[in-house]
Amino acid sequence: MAKYEILARQIKEQIERGIWLENEKLPSLRKQARQTGYSLMTVLHAYQMLESQGLISSHERSGFIVAAAARPASENKVQTAEAVSINDFVYEVLQASRDPHMFSLGFAYPDPALYPRHHLNKSIAAAAQQISLTSAMDNLPPGNPELRQIIAKRYAARGMNISPDEIVITAGALEALSLSLQSCTRPGDWVVIESPVFYGAMQALERLGLKAITVTVSPQNGLDIDALERAFQNHPVKACWLMSSFQNPVGYSLNDDKKQQIARLLKTYGVTLIEDDVYAELYTGQTPPMPIKHFVEDGNSLLCSSFSKSLVAGYRIGWVAAGRQSLDIQKQQLMSTLATSAPVQLSLVDYLSTKNYESHLKQLRKKLITRKKAMLACLEVLLQDVATIHAQEGGYFLWIECQPHVNAMDIYREALRLHITIAPGKLFSLHDEFNHCFRLNASFELNEARRTLLKKLTGYIINITRSGD
Missing domain, CATH: 3.40.640.10 (Type I PLP-dependent aspartate aminotransferase-like (Major domain))
Structure with missing residues (x-):
């Protein structure tokens, strides 16, 4: 099957599913080409094929429009733990994150300042x-x-x-x-x-x-x-x-x-x-x-x-x-x-x-990448060889894996004393296998005051790690 036939079939299915409505303008040839990765000529041939089938029509200066009654009138409506107990601890951690004076590294959402x-x-x-x-x-x-x-x-x-x-x-x-x-x-x-x-x-x-x-x-x-x-x-x-x-x-x-x-x-x-x-x-x-x-x-x-x-x-x-x-x-x-x-x-x-919205998303992604790299670089220097920092592409979380004898709940309590929140491994497990781990939110900008707080917290991690060696 030719590329233009594949694209035409995809758009036809979109029309049938109601993604594109009667008399609604389809994406321009250039926009469709950008979205799908096909050439302009492939998109044009696909549109012409759909037009020959009566599904769309071309209008001068308006591009291609979904034809009336292109969508079928018939059937389009789309009609091991035996017990889990985590809610009390979740409530405790989330309550701590409500304090506006906290450096909320345990926060699940991106820095609110990044929203439009x-x-x-x-x-x-x-x-x-x-x-x-x-x-x-x-x-x-x-x-x-x-x-x-x-x-x-x-x-x-x-x-x-x-x-x-x-x-x-x-x-x-x-x-x-x-x-x-x-x-x-x-x-x-x-x-x-x-x-x-x-x-x-x-x-x-x-x-x-x-x-x-x-x-x-x-x-x-x-x-x-x-x-x-x-x-x-x-x-x-x-x-x-x-x-x-x-x-x-x-x-x-x-x-x-x-x-x-x-x-x-x-x-x-x-x-x-x-x-x-x-x-x-x-x-x-x-x-x-x-x-x-x-x-x-x-x-x-x-x-x-x-x-x-x-x-x-x-x-x-x-x-x-x-x-x-x-x-x-x-x-x-x-x-x-x-x-x-x-x-x-x-x-x-x-x-x-x-x-x-697309412009906002592009800026958001750039800022998250920059801030995550900055926090990763800071933590790699501060923690050195006492913990493993797992940083993946995308998103804004860092997963910190301490040495097995370290209890992340101790780090969590010390962090609260310093007015920092973290998300300890206990929050993400039914059992105890991640008690030495915690999650950090890397979407916040690192100013000097926040770097100082991180230095204090990582100093505590280094001390309890080496005292247990």
Whole structure:
């Protein structure tokens, strides 16, 4: 099949899934070429082929427009631990991070100063002016249709055809992940999670009464795929909660080959994938990573994300690309939070439609790279040979591995005394194998005062390390 035929087929599927609507302008030839990597001539031939099929039409000075009734009117709606207990400790750590005088290296979000606050405030004002008495009803599950359309188009630009009908807007990614778990499990079911793992996964399992099987994630190699298969072989696993790009806390990203291996295992054993993709926009280089969902053939996967890490934390807007689980998740949401904030959804529609989100993302990625390199260089000098600092490309976390006899909880308590927060390894595990590790947020700019605080904390680490030798 020729390249232009492949591209034409992709765009046709996007139109059928409702990513591009009737009478809507397609990306220009140049923009489509940039997004897909094809030549201008290949894109032109693809558009001409779609035009000959009656799916799009060309208009002078307007480019190519989706033809009326191009989308079929029929079926487009998309209809091992026995007990987990982590919530009390999570609460303790998060409460410490609320203190505005803390150097919040245990914070899970990027430095708030990196968010485009001025533009976001304008969008909130614009949303307030247009909100109506019916806005709450208009934004009930699955959420604001314009926002879901925008998210679908962003996936399409990455090469993933996800219909707006599959997308459910949620109160942050954690609600998306929890609702996804509820949709495919019952209390007492087995769920595979990573180790170390984002603590929200353990909180969700605790709340839902689910049993956990942990599979190791190493900073050097990522998820142990052989161990994942053994877990599938030895237990009746219902779901698998994974983070394939910039994993929290170790920062590792799986390559496409490993993602395809995981997709094959999920299909073989009939396990539902719940994928946490909140850091996907924070990549280095020119190409965004593809999630495991991209390689899952039977559609038995739920892809969860949010704007909390890339745009603004306080809005608490996430989503799940739920596929055939979409309707069930909407019903679950109606019984819990009812709906996601209508004004916040409207303000995001305004920002994403009128402001340059891509420009913000480019600047954000550059600053994160620069700040992470600066903190890594500082810590390498300060810690010397007493700890291993794992720094991956993308994201903004550093994973610090101390010597085995060092207890990171001691470091955590000393850090609090110095008005610093860190995220100790205990926060990311059901067991004790990471008690000598901790996670640092490297998104903050290092001024002289912060360097002094780091010097004091690392001096303490050096002392307790050498005193135990």
